[in-house]
Amino acid sequence: MDCPHCHSSSTTEREGRTVHGFRCFHCRDCGRRFNERTGTALNRVRVPTDIVFLVVFWRLRHKLRSCL
Numbered sequence: 001m002d003c004p005h006c007h008s009s010s011t012t013e014r015e016g017r018t019v020h021g022f023r024c025f026h027c028r029d030c031g032r033r034f035n036e037r038t039g040t041a042l043n044r045v046r047v048p049t050d051i052v053f054l055v056v057f058w059r060l061r062h063k064l065r066s067c068l
């Protein structure tokens with residue numbers, strides 16, 4: 001996985017995972033640590049990604065049904 005900070009490809013996967021189960025990485029070029037969700041729009045969301053998409057899916061489905 002490329003570093004979201006310096007876009008280097010020389011990263012190593014670290015042992016262990018985040019609270020939500022995302023894999024952790026370390027960049028050998030800039031020395032920063034990041035996980036699979038760092039740099040994405042969902043980075044600060046405190047719920048897992050699949051729950052977010054489930055909520056968005058059901059809200060969209062409910063809205064579409066109420067428009068008919």
Ligand SMILES: [Zn+2]
Nearest residue numbers: 003006027030
């Ligand atoms: Zn980096």
